[in-house]
Amino acid sequence: MSELFDQDADLDLLERITDLLTPQVVENLPPHFANIMSTLDAKLWFLKMVSESTLLSVKQTETQTIIGFVFLSLE
Incomplete structure (x- = not known):
């Protein structure tokens, strides 16, 4: 495992997020994992996740x- 975000790989990462977070994968996850259909959706999701966790x-x-x-988080 490695910490994320290398500016050179931004687009690849965002495209990979959309590939991984399919409706079937996220059906039992919290709502903010749903409807990641574009790289803009992926970027917004990514920014939310890194603001709330490692x-x-x-x-x-x-x-x-x-x-x-x-996702590592202290609650």
Whole structure:
């Protein structure tokens, strides 16, 4: 896992967020995970998540493709 946001990879990250947060994946998650359909939606979601928690990415070892996220938060 690694901390996110490298300015050179912004668009790739935002596109990956839209790929991962499909309706089937988010159906049992809180409402702010739903309806991430564009890179603008992904950016707004990302900014919300990093303002509320430490957001980490989970990457596939061989390709370094993001396959998920971990949110660390103190409540």
